[in-house]
Every structure is written in C-alpha cells, then in structure tokens.
Amino acid sequence: MLTRIHGGRVIDPTAGRDAVGDIWIEDGRVVAPSERKPDRTIDATGCVVMAGGVEVHSHIAGGNVVMSRLLLPDLYVSESAPNGHPFAHAGGSGSWVGANYARMGYTTAVEPALPPSNALATHLELADIPLLDRGGLAVLGNDDHLLQLLRDGEGKQAVRDLVQQTLAHSRGLGVKCINAGGASAFKDGVLKLSLDDEIPCYGLTTRKIMSALLDAVEEIGVPHPLHVHCNNLGLPGADDSLVATLEAAEGRRIHFAHAQFYAYGVVDPENPMTGGFRSAAERINAAMEAHPNATYDVGQVVFGQTVTISLDILRQFGGRKGAKPKKWVLSAGDAEGGGVVPFLYRPRGPVSSLQWAIGLELMLLSSNPERTILTTDHPNGGVFTEYPRIIHLLMDAEERAREIATLPAVVGERSGLPKIEREYSFSEIAQLTRSGPAKLLGLTDRGHLREGAKADVAIYRDQKDRTAMFSHAKLVLKDGQPIVEDGEVVAWFSGKTLSLDVEADAGMEKRAESYLQDRFGAGLDTFAVPDAAFPENTGTFEDVACRA
Amino acid sequence: MAAWVKGGAADVDAAVEAAADLLAASRVPVLAGLSAEVSALRAAYRLAETLGASLDPVSGPSVYAELGALSAGGAMTTTRAETIGRADVVLILGNRPWDGDLIAEIAEAAPSRGRAAGGERALLSLGGPQNGATRHVAYAAEAGGLAVSLGHLRAFAKGHLAGEAAYADLARRLYAAQYGVVVYDPEEVGELGVEMLQGLIRDLNESTRFFALTLADPFQGRAAVQLSAWTTGQAPRVGFGRHQPEHDPWRFDSARQIAAGEADAALWLASLPAPRPAWLGSLPTVAIVGEGSPEAAGETAEIVITVGVPGQNVGGALWNERRGVIAYTEPKAATDAQTAAGVLARIRDRLIEKGVSC
Numbered sequence: 011m012l013t014r015i016h017g018g019r020v021i022d023p024t025a026g027r028d029a030v031g032d033i034w035i036e037d038g039r040v041v042a043p044s045e046r047k048p049d050r051t052i053d054a055t056g057c058v059v060m061a062g063g064v065e066v067h068s069h070i071a072g073g074n075v076v077m078s079r080l081l082l083p084d085l086y087v088s089e090s091a092p093n094g095h096p097f098a099h100a101g102g103s104g105s106w107v108g109a110n111y112a113r114m115g116y117t118t119a120v121e122p123a124l125p126p127s128n129a130l131a132t133h134l135e136l137a138d139i140p141l142l143d144r145g146g147l148a149v150l151g152n153d154d155h156l157l158q159l160l161r162d163g164e165g166k167q168a169v170r171d172l173v174q175q176t177l178a179h180s181r182g183l184g185v186k187c188i189n190a191g192g193a194s195a196f197k198d199g200v201l202k203l204s205l206d207d208e209i210p211c212y213g214l215t216t217r218k219i220m221s222a223l224l225d226a227v228e229e230i231g232v233p234h235p236l237h238v239h240c241n242n243l244g245l246p247g248a249d250d251s252l253v254a255t256l257e258a259a260e261g262r263r264i265h266f267a268h269a270q271f272y273a274y275g276v277v278d279p280e281n282p283m284t285g286g287f288r289s290a291a292e293r294i295n296a297a298m299e300a301h302p303n304a305t306y307d308v309g310q311v312v313f314g315q316t317v318t319i320s321l322d323i324l325r326q327f328g329g330r331k332g333a334k335p336k337k338w339v340l341s342a343g344d345a346e347g348g349g350v351v352p353f354l355y356r357p358r359g360p361v362s363s364l365q366w367a368i369g370l371e372l373m374l375l376s377s378n379p380e381r382t383i384l385t386t387d388h389p390n391g392g393v394f395t396e397y398p399r400i401i402h403l404l405m406d407a408e409e410r411a412r413e414i415a416t417l418p419a420v421v422g423e424r425s426g427l428p429k430i431e432r433e434y435s436f437s438e439i440a441q442l443t444r445s446g447p448a449k450l451l452g453l454t455d456r457g458h459l460r461e462g463a464k465a466d467v468a469i470y471r472d473q474k475d476r477t478a479m480f481s482h483a484k485l486v487l488k489d490g491q492p493i494v495e496d497g498e499v500v501a502w503f504s505g506k507t508l509s510l511d512v513e514a515d516a517g518m519e520k521r522a523e524s525y526l527q528d529r530f531g532a533g534l535d536t537f538a539v540p541d542a543a544f545p546e547n548t549g550t551f552e553d554v555a556c557r558a
Numbered sequence: 559m560a561a562w563v564k565g566g567a568a569d570v571d572a573a574v575e576a577a578a579d580l581l582a583a584s585r586v587p588v589l590a591g592l593s594a595e596v597s598a599l600r601a602a603y604r605l606a607e608t609l610g611a612s613l614d615p616v617s618g619p620s621v622y623a624e625l626g627a628l629s630a631g632g633a634m635t636t637t638r639a640e641t642i643g644r645a646d647v648v649l650i651l652g653n654r655p656w657d658g659d660l661i662a663e664i665a666e667a668a669p670s671r672g673r674a675a676g677g678e679r680a681l682l683s684l685g686g687p688q689n690g691a692t693r694h695v696a697y698a699a700e701a702g703g704l705a706v707s708l709g710h711l712r713a714f715a716k717g718h719l720a721g722e723a724a725y726a727d728l729a730r731r732l733y734a735a736q737y738g739v740v741v742y743d744p745e746e747v748g749e750l751g752v753e754m755l756q757g758l759i760r761d762l763n764e765s766t767r768f769f770a771l772t773l774a775d776p777f778q779g780r781a782a783v784q785l786s787a788w789t790t791g792q793a794p795r796v797g798f799g800r801h802q803p804e805h806d807p808w809r810f811d812s813a814r815q816i817a818a819g820e821a822d823a824a825l826w827l828a829s830l831p832a833p834r835p836a837w838l839g840s841l842p843t844v845a846i847v848g849e850g851s852p853e854a855a856g857e858t859a860e861i862v863i864t865v866g867v868p869g870q871n872v873g874g875a876l877w878n879e880r881r882g883v884i885a886y887t888e889p890k891a892a893t894d895a896q897t898a899a900g901v902l903a904r905i906r907d908r909l910i911e912k913g914v915s916c
Contacts (some may be wrong), residue, residue, distance in 0.1 A: 071788065073883075079787040080628055083805060086791055090801040096607045100803045102791035130875060131884040134596060135788040154643075154671055197644065197737060197767055198673040210673055327763075337632040342769050344637050530639045531663075536878055536885040543875045543886040545597050545899060 011049045012036045013490060018054025018469060022061065023380075023437040024445045024458040033059060035465040038489040042461050054469050057484055060440050061459050062117030062466030064447035067237075067267055067307045068388040069319045070107045071121045071135035071146070073128050074348035077339050078317045078389070081350050085317060098499060104138040110395050112141040112494050115468025115483040117505075118448075118456060121146040122186055122237060122267060123321050126153070126537060127344040129180035133539050136507050137550050141493050145451070145508040145554075147237050148182030149321055151190035151219050153345035155525050161212045166225055171518035173226040181509040181539045183451065183554060184234030185227050186267070189241055189322040190219035193346040196324035203324060204241050205254050216241055217258050224262040231556035232510060233452020235263030235305070240272060243325050247282050248272040249290035253297045261303050265450060268309025268387040269294055270369040277424070289364070289425035291371040298381060305450055307385040310369035310400055312392030313357040319390060321346035329353075344530075355392065363417040365391075367425040373404060374430045379438045380446035397443070398480035404434040404442075405476050453508070453554065465490035511553035559849065559895050561863045562856035570863060574901065577825075577844040577861045578908035584823030584842070586799065587611040590812040593777040593832035595874025596884060598865075598898035599785045602827055603796075605906045608914065611825075612797035613786070614812035616832045617779025622807055623744035624772060625783070625793050627752035634759045636739055636769035637882050642667050646674035647735035649728075650683040650694070651755070652704055654743035655773060661741070665692045674736040682731060684711070697728050705751030712758040732758075738768035745775070774879050777832050781877040781884050816841060828853065829865050829898040830876075844905075846898055866895030 013035040020031045034041045034048070069075050078085070079102055086101025097105035111119055119139070124132050124146030136144045150156055150173060159168050173185060191209035192200075198210040205217045220238060227236045242251040252272040256264065266272070273294045278285025298304055315334075320326050323340055326349020330338045334354040341347040355362035369391070376382035384401070388394040403410045407430075414421055414428050422428045434442070448457020455464045467487040473479040482497025493501050514522075523533050530536070544550040561573035568576070581587055589606050592599055592615040606613050615621065627633070638660065641648065646669050655661055661681075669675050681692065685699030685707060699707045713719040715729035732738055740759065744752050755770065762768035774780045786794045790803035795810035797803075808814070815821040816837040824843040826835065831851060838845070838859060845859035848867040856862060868874025869887040872895055878885040 073784075076784050076787045079791055080625060080783070080793055081632060083629060083792055088791060088802045088804070096604060097789055097803070100790045100792075103803075104788045106791065127881075128883045130886060131784055134875060134884065135784075138600070138788060194672075197640075199736070199767060211671070211675065333632075337630065339628070339632045340634045342634075342636040342640055342767070344639055347636075350632075529643065530881060532878070532880050532885075535888070536881045536883070538886060540886050542873050543596075545897065 012044060012046055013050045013052065014048035015052045015054050015059055015467065015469065018057040018059035019472065020059045020459065021436045021440045022459040023441050025460050027459070028437050033459055033467065035487070035490045038465050040459055040461055040463040040465055052469070052485065056472055058436055058470045058472050060115065060468050061444045061457050061463065062468050062486065062488070063115050063443045064451065064453070064457050065111065065116055065119035065385070065394070066383055066447040066450055067122045067385045068119055068394055069121060069123065069390070070119060070139060070388070071104065072123055072125065072132040074123070074319045074321070074350055077348065078319050078350045081337060081339050082317050082352055085315065104135055105140055108140040108142050109499050112486055112499060113482055113497050114395070114397060114480060115470065115486050116142065117466035117486065117488050118143045118453070120144070120183060120451065123188070124148050124180055124182050125321065125343065125345065126150070126176050126180040129537060130539050130543060133181060133507060134543065137544055141488060141499065141503050141505060143505040143508055143552070145183035147184045147186040147234070148177050148180045149186050149188055149346060150176060150223060151187030152193040154529070155522070157191070157194060157209070157212045157214060157219070160214055160219060160222055166229065169222045170226045170229045171515040172522070173223065174230050174512050175514035175518045175522055177230070177510055178512045178514040179534060179537050179539070181551065183508050183510055184232050184237060185223060186237040186239065187220055187223050188239040188320070188346060189324055190216045190223070192216070192241065192322060192324040196327060197342055201324065201328060204251060205258060220255070221258065224259060224264065228262060230512060231558070233554065233557050234450060235265045237265045237267060239267045239322060243271045243322060244274070244329070245283070246274050246285070246287040247276045248274045249293055252294060256297055256301050256304055259303060264304050266304065266306035268385065268390065269306035270309040270311065270365065270372060270391065273368045273372060287364070289368045289371055291368055291375055292426065294372060295375045299377065305381040305383070307383040308369050308372055309385055309387035309391045311355050311362060311365040312386060312396040312399070313355050313362060313366065314392065315352070315354050316389045316392050317350060317352045319348065319350055321348050323347050323349045325349070326351050358417055360418045360420045363421050364424055367421045367427040370403060370410070371425050371427045371430065373442065374427070374432050379434070379441035380449060382442065383446045383450065384442045398477045401439055401480050402476035405439065407431050407433050452557065506552035507550050508554050509551050511555050559864055560854065563861050565856040567856065570896065573861055573863045574904045574908060577863070577905050578912060580842050580844055580861060581609055581823055581825065581905065582909055582912050582914045586815070586821050587823040587825065588614060588812045588815055588821045589825045589827060590614045590835065591616050591827045591832050592782050594827050594829040594898050595868035595876055596781055596785055597874065598827060598829055598902060599778070599782055600789070601899040601902035601906070603785065603789045605902050607798050608906050608909055610799045612795060612799065612810040612812070612815070614795045614810055615777065615779055615782045617775040617777040617782065618795065618807070618811070620743070620745040620775035621779045621783055621793070623747065623749045623752055626749040627756060631753055631756055633756050634763060634769050636771055638771060638880060641739045641741070641771050643670055644672040644674060644737040645669060645679060645739045646677055647680045647682065647731060647738040649732065649738070649740045650681065650686055651740060651742035652685050652746045653687050654746045655741045656687055656689050661692055669737070672737055680731065682728065684728070697724055704747050705754060708751050708754040708758065712754055712761065715758060716761055732762055732768065733766065735766055735768060738762065738766065739771050740768070741771045741773070743773040774877060778830060778877050781875070784884065813837060826859065827898060829867060846901055849895055863901050865898040865901055866893065871895050872897050
C-alpha cells in the first residue's frame with residue numbers, strides 16, 4: 011500500500027530537512043515521492059513530522075525491574091483497561107511501557123542492562139513490550155570468567171572470543187560495562203572504587219577491564235560503542251571519574267551512560283565528600299568537544315518519587331541510607347546482581363533542583379545534540395513519560411525561567427542554567443531523540459526519514475505547549491501501520507527484539523561450557539535464549555549486522 | 559493427548575468448546591494452580607484478563623512469606639553459585655534446606671573465589687535436624703520457633719542482649735564472616751521470621767558482607783511472580799474483575815473464594831505436578847493437566863484436557879533452581895502433544911468469539 015503523509019513540517023536533520031513537504035511510504039519503508047496515486051493520504055497540515063523516537067537507555071525489563079515492582083508495588087497506578095488493550099493500563103507493566111512510549115512517538119527502546127546470567131527472562135519480558143522494537147545490552151565487566159582471563163594475561167583474542175560468545179548467547183545488541191570490577195570488589199568488602207584502584211583478588215583495575223572490553227567491541231565490530239557506567243556515580247567529584255574514563259578510552263569509541271549523575275564537581279576541595287557539589291556541565295561538555303570518539307546520554311532528573319535500579323551494587327549499597335521509603339533490595343548476583351533503592355527527588359529541594367538544572371545545562375551547552383541523547387535513565391532519574399516536559403523546557407526559555415523561579419537559589423549559584431538563553435529547534439530535538447540515538451546504536455534504518463528508512467513515523471500537532479504536543483502524538487506509524495491516533499493506541503502491534511548477528515567461536519564455546527559446568531553445575535544451555543522459548547511470538551528477533 | 563467432558567472421553571476441540579462455555583457462564587471464575595511453563599502462565603494471564611478472573615498460584619504460601627517481608631523492608635540476597643564459590647560462613651536455618659543436595663554441595667567445597675578463597679568454610683545451623691552426616695556447628699531453636707530465635711539472635715548481634723548465651727557465640731561467628739550466607743526456606747521461616755532475618759543481614763552488612771540464599775517453591779512460583787510482575791506490574795495473586803489488575807493476596811486466595819462461595823467456576827492449570835486442591839470437584843472446573851499425571855482422568859473435573867509436560871515431552875521456559883533463573887528446558891522425548899499455552903489460547907479465542915469480555 012502506498013501512503014503519502016501530506017502537508018506536514020518534515021523534520022529530518024540527517025537530510026537537512028525542515029520544511030513543509032511530503033513523506034511517501036510503501037511496504038513499511040520510506041520511499042521516493044511517487045507519480046502513482048497513493049492508496050492512503052494522511053493529512054499532516056499544521057503538524058510536525060519526525061522519525062519515530064529511539065531510546066538508548068531505559069530500564070524496561072529484567073530481574074531488577076521485576077524486583078522494583080515487588081519492592082514498590084504502589085509506585086505506578088493501574089487504570090481500567092479499554093477492551094482490546096490488555097495490560098496497557100496496568101501501571102509499570104511491559105504493556106504500559108510500550109503504550110506510553112508509543113503515545114509519545116517512540117518506536118524503539120533499548121534496555122541497557124541485559125545480564126548474561128539471566129538473559130532469557132529479560133528477553134521474555136522484552137518480547138512482551140508491545141508496539142516497539144526492543145533490544146538489550148549484554149553486561150560484562152564483573153564476571154569471574156572474564157576477570158580470570160584478564161588476570162591470567164590471556165590475549166586480546168581470548169577476551170574478544172569470550173565477549174562474542176556472551177553476546178551470541180545472551181542475544182545482546184551491544185555491550186555495557188557497569189562500574190567495571192566494582193561488583194566484584196564490593197563482594198570483597200570494598201566500598202569505594204576509582205579507575206585505577208585495584209580489584210581485590212584479580213590484580214586488575216577498572217581501567218584494565220574497560221580497556222579490554224573497548225578493544226573487544228571494536229574487534230567484533232559491534233555497531234554500538236561500549237556503553238560505560240563509570241565509577242563513583244552520583245558522588246561529588248564524579249566529574250573526575252568521567253573525564254578520566256574518557257581519557258582512558260584513548261580515542262576508542264565510547265558511550266557514557268547518564269552523564270548528569272557524573273557532572274558533579276566538588277565545591278570544597280578540602281572536604282570533597284561533605285562540601286556539596288556544583289555543576290560540572292561545562293567541564294563535561296568541553297571534554298566531549300575534545301574527544302569526538304565519545305557520546306553520552308543525559309540521565310535527566312525529574313521531581314518526584316521514583317525507584318533507582320542499577321547493577322552497580324557497590325553504588326547502590328552506598329546509597330541505601332538515602333532510600334525513601336526506607337527499604338531497598340541488593341542482590342549479590344553471579345556477576346553484578348543488582349540494587350533497587352527507592353528515591354524521592356524532592357520537589358524544589360536544593361539537591362534535586364541542582365541535579366535537575368545540571369541535566370538541562372548539559373543538553374543546552376551541547377554543540378551537537380546527536381552526541382548528548384535525552385534520557386532520564388528511566389526510572390533512575392525519573393519516569394520516561396516526562397520526556398515531553400523536558401523537551402518543552404529545552405525549546406522554551408520562558409517556560410524554563412518560570413520553572414527556575416520556583417526553585418532554590420542554589421540553581422543559579424551552582425549551575426549556569428539560569429543564564430542560558432538557548433532554545434532547541436525541532437531539528438535539534440530530532441537529533442536528541444531520533445538521529446542521535448539511532449546512529450549511536452548503529453541502527454541505520456531508523457532515526458531518519460530518508461528513502462529506505464523504516465516507516466516509523468511520529469506526527470505531532472504543532473502546539474506552543476510542547477509538553478502537550480509531545481505527550482500525545484497525533485499519529486504514530488510503526489513499519490508504516492498506524493499504532494497510535496490522537497494519543498491513544500489503536501493497533502496492538504508486536505515489534506522485534508534487535509540482536510547482534512554474531513556467532514560464538516567454537517573453541518570458546520567449549521571452554522565456556524567447561525567453566526560454567528565447574529562453577530554452576532550447569533552449562534551453556536541454561537544461559538541460552540532459544541527461539542523455542544517464544545512460541546507465541548514466532549519471529550521475535552531481528553538480526554543487526556556487525557560493522558564491516 | 560486426551561480430553562474428557564463430564565467424565566466421558568471427548569476430542570480436544572469439543573473439550574475446548576465445553577471449557578469456553580463453562581467459563582463464559584461463570585460470574586466469578588478463578589484460575590488456580592499455575593504450576594506450568596512460562597508460556598502457559600502467560601496464556602493464563604491473558605485468559606484471566608479476558609474473563610475478568612483472578613489468578614492464584616499453588617506456590618502462594620512460599621511466595622507470600624518472601625514477598626510480604628520484601629515489600630515491607632527489602633532484602634539482601636545472593637545466588638547458589640556465589641555461595642559455593644565465595645562463602646566462608648554459611649548459616650542453615652530450619653529443616654527444609656537439608657532436604658535436597660544443596661547443603662552437601664556447599665559442605666563439600668571450600669571458598670574458591672573472593673577474599674575468603676583458600677580458607678575453610680564454617681557451616682552453622684539454627685533449628686535444624688542436627689544432621690550428623692555433614693560437619694557443622696548446630697544451634698537449637700528456641701521454644702517459640704525460628705522467628706523468635708532470629709529475634710534473639712539479632713538482639714545479641716546488635717548488643718541489645720548480653721551474656722555468654724549460645725546465640726552470642728553464633729552472632730560472633732556471623733560477624734567474623736568475610737562472605738556470609740544464610741540459607742532458608744521462606745515458607746518454613748515465615749514472614750515475620752524473614753523480616754527479622756533480613757534485618758539481621760542488614761546489620762551484619764554494616765561491617766562485613768552477608769546475604770540470604772532462599773529456596774524456591776517447587777511449583778514454578780518464582781517464574782509466576784516474574785511473569786505476573788511484568789504483565790500486570792504486580793505479584794500474584796491478581797484479579798481482573800474490575801477491569802484492571804488488582805493485587806490482593808487475601809481476596810484472591812482461590813481456596814478462600816471457593817469455600818466462601820464467591821467463586822462459581824475454576825480452571826486448574828498444572829502441566830507440571832502440583833498438589834491436588836481439596837476443592838476440585840466442588841464447583842464447575844476445567845482441569846488442564848500434564849499427560850500421565852494422576853489428574854489426567856475423566857473424574858478429575860467436569861472438563862479435563864491433558865497437555866504436554868514441559869521438560870518431558872514438550873519444551874518450556876522453567877524456573878531452574880540450581881541457576882536461580884528462568885531457563886529453557888528441552889523435552890527429553892518430544893511428542894506432538896499440545897501445549898498448555900496452546901489450549902489456553904484456544905479457550906480464550908473461543909471466549910472472544912462468543913463475545914465474552916470482562
């Protein structure tokens with residue numbers, strides 16, 4: 011069926027496009043303008059037309075997400091479900107996740123923490139998130155097998171083979187390392203770890219582990235660069251950790267997760283841990299300017315109750331006494347495990363207000379929004395449904411000033427946000443939420459509206475109230491089919507789980523089997539994610555090719 | 559594969575039709591058992607949503623002893639492999655952990671990873687059977703049971719009770735651990751006991767590392783909890799009678815609902831073995847049971863449909879106790895048996911065709 015989206019303001023920064031025009035779609039793809047009469051014409055007059063949104067870092071599935079629901083069963087509210095949309099109104103459920111992303115015009119979302127030891131359950135949960143294409147990043151950096159290889163000085167080839175085998179078995183889209191060595195060190199009594207501190211029992215450092223993973227990712231040809239969660243998240247002076255890690259990458263491609271939580275400069279060098287923090291947004295962005303090999307996502311804070319979910323168990327243990335309400339879960343797992351700590355970003359509180367300001371400052375100082383991607387690190391900085399409000403604040407300096415005026419003076423004293431006059435354009439929003447994350451993930455078929463792109467399209471009514479505009483898309487097409495109309499789900503589409511097309515090296519597979527049998531009394535089959543486990547979702551997975 | 563309707567052999571199509579009629583005629587149906595592979599659990603949740611039914615896993619008592627304490631105060635846990643690889647002190651609570659092969663496996667190995675590697679492993683027990691086959695230091699439970707014993711132990715550990723009591727000695731041993739683990743069955747320890755124990759573990763972690771290793775129920779309860787959480791945002795028990803998932807362990811206790819006369823129809827799902835409920839036969843029921851099980855007979859319920867047994871003649875994603883995760887299990891000898899998920903989906907399809915909707 012040939013479809014023409016007519017008369018909308020088409021925004022595609024990858025093609026330098028920001029003008030009223032048409033988009034043509036056939037067989038689920040964007041095609042060249044046609045001489046043929048379209049079978050369907052969608053009137054987009056008065057609307058903004060963008061590619062579907064792409065999420066790079068949102069905790070939407072996995073054992074720790076499940077645990078957060080069990081720990082805080084009242085965090086989300088369930089509402090009556092209209093017939094035909096089972097579970098979409100069940101607060102916090104996978105269907106709720108899919109429906110709410112789709113309503114905002116997002117069509118792809120990536121879970122950044124796919125634990126290889128629990129990959130099947132994570133994928134079963136991802137597969138139950140409707141309307142979106144999904145993916146997960148396999149987490150490495152604390153598992154004994156990898157650390158043993160590194161401790162024993164085995165070569166790059168062995169590390170590469172183990173990473174590739176892990177990717178193949180967990181069906182990951184990329185690789186992430188979370189406070190590399192930190193979980194292992196925590197289990198051995200360490201409570202603070204920096205880039206060059208020794209990991210007990212292995213004689214390694216975060217730098218060595220991360221460096222090995224950076225090399226492995228490049229040698230395998232993973233399209234998405236190594237996704238790095240640094241040491242010392244959330245602590246005053248965490249900017250030092252991020253900048254040191256950036257330099258340690260030595261020019262290799264690297265992506266930093268939730269940079270806002272690291273943009274905390276020390277106020278009082280004499281008392282670094284007790285003297286408070288100030289924005290290091292300028293420093294972080296200057297470092298990014300000097301290192302074109304790097305990208306980050308923001309991890310914007312929004313006010314209110316949330317729950318923090320992280321495989322960084324060292325950090326989560328450190329944050330347990332700030333839990334609100336005062337309960338938390340920490341699991342020392344087979345590699346990382348996880349920590350689930352409820353948290354309240356107190357509305358108009360001085361600390362949360364400064365965190366809020368730093369996230370916005372990072373984005374507003376960015377010279378290239380494609381490298382500073384919008385996330386809230388859902389749910390760690392806040393729920394992803396706050397994206398429209400964040401976009402509003404980026405696009406409207408007056409609205410931002412109104413909000414800042416309600417906040418404590420510390421926002422002006424310790425961040426540069428109030429002085430920034432910049433307003434994001436639609437093209438920059440598209441870079442921040444579409445083309446940037448798609449390029450980062452190496453998904454060349456989305457994030458833009460050029461010929462050949464997947465026909466994942468979001469059409470918004472152009473309203474001055476950007477929160478309202480981006481909360482409820484007028485129309486969302488997934489693979490060319492309408493899934494949302496006037497902000498409501500109209501078709502119950504099941505997307506694909508994107509996984510990297512890699513095969514495990516036979517030698518490493520044999521070696522891993524032996525290692526796992528020795529350690530777990532169970533082999534690779536208990537780590538596998540076979541198609542047969544998804545009987546109702548035949549064709550759940552879609553391969554993504556490695557870089558040439 | 560086989561099916562029965564009102565005691566008489568029937569083909570599966572007829573049994574599915576009869577099951578849909580039975581459930582369509584009910585006002586308050588319950589789906590119970592849920593001892594089944596993940597795909598079947600998933601299909602059961604969808605069927606319950608369509609029907610406006612409630613769901614109650616047979617694993618409830620174990621699940622609630624753990625979840626109640628979890629949502630009240632949290633938890634610190636570890637895995638079987640981390641226990642075997644790292645623990646230098648293991649405290650075994652009660653009797654149940656001694657039943658399987660876990661304690662023998664822990665006792666046979668010494669710490670091989672982490673800071674305790676190369677040292678010895680101390681096995682301690684509290685309120686156990688004083689198993690002579692495994693070398694360990696045994697502490698008796700107090701008359702009030704495990705929960706009270708844990709309260710006293712925690713008081714000694716915190717210094718709130720003083721003296722040279724046995725529990726003072728036990729507390730010292732726990733604090734001396736570098737990577738300590740408490741092994742227990744939540745159902746045996748009970749919700750209050752679990753809450754007190756997790757408090758003790760939090761206290762211990764102020765100066766060392768100490769975690770819980772909890773035993774799972776044998777009826778896929780942990781898989782059901784995960785599936786329920788990602789499907790509805792809530793743990794079971796869950797009801798859909800008011801057009802939205804509601805978590806309420808008391809209200810949706812199927813035995814209570816049936817005894818009180820609230821429920822007027824039931825679907826019993828047990829593609830894997832599960833204890834037969836006392837109420838079976840007391841109200842119109844559809845039983846979906848594993849081939850070859852004792853329940854695979856016409857007299858079990860008004861409608862009985864047999865399905866493949868995951869891990870035996872069909873594959874399935876199942877809770878793997880050794881790994882502590884959901885893992886796919888290939889069939890030992892695959893047959894063309896229909897799956898529980900397939901039967902449940904067919905019943906749901908017929909209900910939708912009949913216009914049934916909550």
